[in-house]
Amino acid sequence: MTRRNWVKSILRLVTVSLIVLYSAFPFYYAIVSSFRSGTDIYKPAYFPTTFSFQNYVSIFKNQPFAQNIVNSLIVASAVVIVSMVLAVPAAYALGRVKFRGRRLILLTVLGTSMFPQIAVLSGMYQLIQSLGLYNSLGALIVSNLMLTVPFTAWMLTIFMRELPKEIEEAAIIDGAGPVKIILRVFLPLLWPAMASTGILAFIAAWNEFLFGLTFVVSNENRTVPVAIALITGTNQRELPWGNIMAASVTVTLPIIILVFIFQRRIVSGLTAGAIKG
Amino acid sequence: MVNLSIRNLVKQFGQYQALNGINIEIDHGELVVLVGPSGCGKSTLLRIISGLEGFDGGELLFDGAQVVTKPPKERGIALVFQSYALYPHMTVFQNMAFGLSNSRFSKADIRSRVSKVARSLALEGLLDRLPKQLSGGQRQRVAIGRAIVREPKVFLFDEPLSNLDAALRSQMRLEIAKLHQQLSTTMVYVTHDQAEAMTLADKIVVMNKGSVEQIGRPLDLYKKPVNLFVATFLGSPRMNILEGVVSELRPDGVTLDFAGISKLVPISGEAVKQGDRVLVGLRPEDVTVGEGVGISAKVEIVEEMGDHHLTYLSSISGQSIVVKGAGTSPNVVGDTLSAVLDPSRCHYFDSRTELALPVLS
Numbered sequence: 001m002t003r004r005n006w007v008k009s010i011l012r013l014v015t016v017s018l019i020v021l022y023s024a025f026p027f028y029y030a031i032v033s034s035f036r037s038g039t040d041i042y043k044p045a046y047f048p049t050t051f052s053f054q055n056y057v058s059i060f061k062n063q064p065f066a067q068n069i070v071n072s073l074i075v076a077s078a079v080v081i082v083s084m085v086l087a088v089p090a091a092y093a094l095g096r097v098k099f100r101g102r103r104l105i106l107l108t109v110l111g112t113s114m115f116p117q118i119a120v121l122s123g124m125y126q127l128i129q130s131l132g133l134y135n136s137l138g139a140l141i142v143s144n145l146m147l148t149v150p151f152t153a154w155m156l157t158i159f160m161r162e163l164p165k166e167i168e169e170a171a172i173i174d175g176a177g178p179v180k181i182i183l184r185v186f187l188p189l190l191w192p193a194m195a196s197t198g199i200l201a202f203i204a205a206w207n208e209f210l211f212g213l214t215f216v217v218s219n220e221n222r223t224v225p226v227a228i229a230l231i232t233g234t235n236q237r238e239l240p241w242g243n244i245m246a247a248s249v250t251v252t253l254p255i256i257i258l259v260f261i262f263q264r265r266i267v268s269g270l271t272a273g274a275i276k277g
Numbered sequence: 278m279v280n281l282s283i284r285n286l287v288k289q290f291g292q293y294q295a296l297n298g299i300n301i302e303i304d305h306g307e308l309v310v311l312v313g314p315s316g317c318g319k320s321t322l323l324r325i326i327s328g329l330e331g332f333d334g335g336e337l338l339f340d341g342a343q344v345v346t347k348p349p350k351e352r353g354i355a356l357v358f359q360s361y362a363l364y365p366h367m368t369v370f371q372n373m374a375f376g377l378s379n380s381r382f383s384k385a386d387i388r389s390r391v392s393k394v395a396r397s398l399a400l401e402g403l404l405d406r407l408p409k410q411l412s413g414g415q416r417q418r419v420a421i422g423r424a425i426v427r428e429p430k431v432f433l434f435d436e437p438l439s440n441l442d443a444a445l446r447s448q449m450r451l452e453i454a455k456l457h458q459q460l461s462t463t464m465v466y467v468t469h470d471q472a473e474a475m476t477l478a479d480k481i482v483v484m485n486k487g488s489v490e491q492i493g494r495p496l497d498l499y500k501k502p503v504n505l506f507v508a509t510f511l512g513s514p515r516m517n518i519l520e521g522v523v524s525e526l527r528p529d530g531v532t533l534d535f536a537g538i539s540k541l542v543p544i545s546g547e548a549v550k551q552g553d554r555v556l557v558g559l560r561p562e563d564v565t566v567g568e569g570v571g572i573s574a575k576v577e578i579v580e581e582m583g584d585h586h587l588t589y590l591s592s593i594s595g596q597s598i599v600v601k602g603a604g605t606s607p608n609v610v611g612d613t614l615s616a617v618l619d620p621s622r623c624h625y626f627d628s629r630t631e632l633a634l635p636v637l638s
Contacts, residue, residue: 166362169329174376175350184375188366
């Protein structure tokens with residue numbers, strides 16, 4: 001190895017380490033802290049000193065945290081499913097069908113995702129009220145869709161555009177109508193794209209806080225981020241760091257598992273072998 | 278089997294006139310090759326026949342009936358794409374069965390039809406494979422199988438062999454020729470490769486810039502091109518073109534001065550006058566090199582092909598001439614030789630209109 005290459009690879013290593021440290025350290029600190037108990041938690045230490053499950057036990061004992069996790073799972077899954085059902089046909093139209101105003105619609109879709117949540121909060125409240133969904137999980141599903149549908153539709157449109165035109169034409173020649181083309185030809189090819197956008201939508205819904213705080217008032221219907229924020233200590237002045245850390249670690253696990261499951265799907269290119277080769 | 282009539286067909290893409298008034302009659306069972314350089318409109322015409330593309334004027338008739346309003350599946354056509362366009366997530370069997378399942382065939386019926394076609398294309402062992410597990414030639418056969426299995430009335434091929442390597446291409450060309458003999462279905466075949474056109478076609482349609490230049494049987498086109506474009510497009514290497522001037526009109530032809538020589542050629546005296554510029558076209562195989570009165574030229578490059586050879590000459594007046602000869606070449610680079618031509622085997626074109634000039638027989 002030449003000197004130059006040596007310097008290059010060291011530089012690369014340093015850069016990667018910095019990025020990993022920057023993004024992983026907070027989570028690492030949360031894990032370490034979550035296993036400490038009592039007053040230990042307030043002493044700064046970068047390596048585990050004590051090891052106890054007390055915090056984990058107490059979050060499930062003192063509040064309906066298990067119920068909160070189930071709520072989050074229901075909301076996030078429903079949001080992903082509904083987003084996909086809406087976004088796939090939308091992406092077909094926006095990506096493959098030529099019509100007047102297509103660009104305008106695409107920009108509008110993108111535009112809606114630029115509004116800050118707080119700006120739509122009062123309007124969304126009216127909508128939730130009129131649908132009679134206040135203080136229910138349905139309220140969160142409806143409101144979260146506003147966050148996920150625009151970007152899932154946008155991303156799937158981009159993927160849809162990249163699918164070779166000949167495959168669609170072959171299907172037309174084979175006598176397939178638009179619905180059949182979407183379901184039998186495009187959907188299988190879009191599967192990797194749907195997995196990756198689906199995960200992003202899931203994470204967005206899973207972490208959503210403001211709607212969760214506003215549209216649900218009872219503890220049993222809360223989702224995880226709100227539940228964690230509202231964890232209280234034994235008295236007003238105590239901030240239960242240990243519990244909060246334990247809860248945060250617990251709710252990050254499903255996301256990590258999800259990403260690991262779909263990782264291979266996301267990476268693999270399913271269109272290989274379609275044309276030329 | 279169907280006969281196709283294309284009458285005065287016009288297609289526009291915005292301001293751009295892609296096809297300006299195409300007229301072609303295709304008899305049932307005929308294999309017609311549309312050939313031309315890229316951008317000549319041949320693929321557009323094929324897509325219009327298939328129904329994937331609409332048109333802006335003229336008529337398209339299948340067996341005398343208008344098909345404008347019919348979508349592709351109701352026209353009874355099948356199209357083989359240049360890029361194969363197989364469904365990547367479906368097995369070979371599913372690829373071939375997809376069209377049938379859309380037409381509500383029974384499962385048993387689909388199975389028997391697919392396996393019959395698979396047998397004829399030597400795809401039996403591959404039915405459970407995915408396209409990505411196949412070689413280029415196999416993919417092309419699956420694409421053809423997908424088309425055959427529906428027993429179309431018209432077969433359309435859009436440059437089906439251009440993604441294959443040379444050896445495979447001539448093999449598949451043969452298979453398509455056999456296929457046409459077996460099925461005797463009407464076929465329209467688009468290619469930019471004049472060798473495919475010459476070998477496969479019952480009838481060639483030479484297209485250029487959105488218009489038909491000439492229609493005819495391959496050898497007729499080769500021997501009697503109506504204009505310079507057709508003459509130079511068909512044949513490989515290209516026909517040699519030399520520019521000459523009419524110096525004398527005679528009852529038995531005209532005297533033409535070109536490439537440093539003066540020669541009596543059988544152009545009808547009524548078509549030209551003294552001083553007119555004429556393009557002389559001569560096929561590389563119609564020129565001989567060696568003894569005799571001819572164009573004096575220097576050997577620039579010799580290409581040995583084994584069974585034949587090509588000699589690239591440069592005449593004293595600076596014009597290049599390719600000569601095709603049998604066997605190995607006796608010529609040496611740098612030598613000056615005489616290129617002898619037979620005026621009765623040459624082609625003559627008006628240099629302004631580029632149309633073929635009438636020849637005395």
